[in-house]
Amino acid sequence: MSTRSRTARRTVGITEVARHAGVSPGTVSNVLNRPERVAEATRLRVEAAIAELDYVRNSSGSSLRSGRSESVGLLVLDVTNPFFTEVARGVEDEAAESGLAVVLLNSAEARERQRRNVRLLAEQRAAGAVVMPIDDDLSDLVWLNRQGTAWVALDRGDVAEDVGCSVSVDNHAGGMAAGRHLIGLGHERATFLTGPFAIEQVRRRHEGLRAAFEEAGLDPDACVRVVEQPLLNPEQGERAVDAVLAGGPRQRPQAVFCANDQLALGVMKGLGQRGLRVPEDVSVVGYDNVDFADLVHPGLTTVAQPKYELGRTAMRLLNSELNHGEHVHERVLFTPELVVRGSTAAYRD
Amino acid sequence: MSTRSRTARRTVGITEVARHAGVSPGTVSNVLNRPERVAEATRLRVEAAIAELDYVRNSSGSSLRSGRSESVGLLVLDVTNPFFTEVARGVEDEAAESGLAVVLLNSAEARERQRRNVRLLAEQRAAGAVVMPIDDDLSDLVWLNRQGTAWVALDRGDVAEDVGCSVSVDNHAGGMAAGRHLIGLGHERATFLTGPFAIEQVRRRHEGLRAAFEEAGLDPDACVRVVEQPLLNPEQGERAVDAVLAGGPRQRPQAVFCANDQLALGVMKGLGQRGLRVPEDVSVVGYDNVDFADLVHPGLTTVAQPKYELGRTAMRLLNSELNHGEHVHERVLFTPELVVRGSTAAYRD
DNA sequence: CACCTGGATTGAAACGTGTCAATGAGCCGC
């Protein structure tokens, strides 16, 4: 055990570097920010001084002066969800390339916490933010925009374009792809296992599923049942099994389409515990294609989202908004892709 | 589509609030930071002005003046790993309680990137950091400390105590618990499937496993084989199956202990593809107890780490270091816990 | 009434950087 050395290290700033190199502070600043404006000889001299004094720039000073910091926020619904972490990686990578730091903020699906985090971003004078809003109420974000911080909405295609950019995946198409797949296998009774319908993505996936049945000349009202759970995690999936199976073998769905891989994995576990086999007795389809979907047995058929690309594109959009003076809000829409694995099979009576 | 409103919103600062409330800027600052020093009447007047003008404090200004910012870094090996995300949640929660923002930085297991991130923390004059170092070379972190930024090492029990605090889990005990469990089931040929031995945690787990065999009067050199892969992800686990099975049924291990749940899940998948059943033909033990360990079939027996607590404790330690002037580096060691599920069973010839 | 005390408030001086108008140094062409 030893005591922390409270080194009263005198802070070396731009002015000390300047003195050491025999130039003015302004020149040092130029070397740092617009090297092309300064003659090579002096630039080298300044760089030498920087190295020798082990100078590290103080970003508080610079963002105070310039009015804007060099970090962007990533406001996420739930750090734990593997879907988001993949997105985070995309944002991180793209931000790193433009020298921006990423501040991770977790709303933990709580409105109060989202509000606090938005406020934090405003206090930091963050350059921008990539945001997954907690619900349809965007007033906090509009406020943030008025404070001068730009943002891009993620996975929320319905933001009005006069409010901000958005990057999302076509949830309707995803639901439809899942529906077509099941219908193609001969299923006619499906259950949509989902989280709260307050979440827009979830609603769209449901509509897509129904559209697929309609397209095939089947009545969605008769064919598609819904089981709604309060959260989108594995435990809730497991807990929902009884509701899913309600009605006995004649009424019971031939297939379960889950709004989420986590729900799907939970439901698969629950089905197994009740002696039902996937896919022989029930087919299961998930959504997201998290890494683990490939590792369970049987592999989970699921609607894949380009998670990494999603984050990367959002950050790229944000970047372009930050650099161009004149900016027109954009809306990028990815198309999901069905990945067929072992958890779905043709229906046989 | 509409053009971003470039509102030339004049910035309202502490001085404008002061004028509006008829007090001096200093008083406003006091209201914000040490409300007890200011008389109730004026405090209320200032607060009213703040609300009316929609003032939001500028953290650049305050950290410039005070010399230290109010954010802490979380330097992580790989944002994607579910182990880290759980840790992140713990850090987040604890930081939020003390009003600190968490800056997430991803080393992506690359030394160069870790270095850049450490530099970023120094530039931000971060109050502190929770760090998972990429390898044994802590020189960057020592440098960071000299810059005045304190840190707590995570999951790295071997940092010298004169360098910094650390919070970790007893990897030796974890390996031993796994070993005892397998020996108790009658296994005498085990393979340790692992990532690079350069990682300290991995080495300790291996030693623990060997210690268990020794304790039981068995020769570790004869009983424990090692298969080393370059990375700790599922794909590598799958790829390692052939190496694990080398030697045919007589030589083949009765149990595989993996340094990581991800490896374990990969190897289970690979074993299944080759027609081997878990646990009937081979027992598998993982490490970490990620959420998904409970969802595969059979459930994965694994050594659980208190992930959330780990993060939370690290942040708490950091906090105490930041607040107390005099500080003695601490070393916290958690004990892991074996969670037995279906992937392990008694050996029968 | 003069004096003291202690709490509330003030004013000015930093913190480290970016910006920009002004200055200086060289160079070319007439």
Added chain:
DNA sequence: GCGGCTCATTGACACGTTTCAATCCAGGTG
């Protein structure tokens, strides 16, 4: 050799906040 030009550099100020010594005021005491 001179005016005019460009490119490099300078110097001073402003950004919004915290801090701290100095000031003010009210009330109590002798």
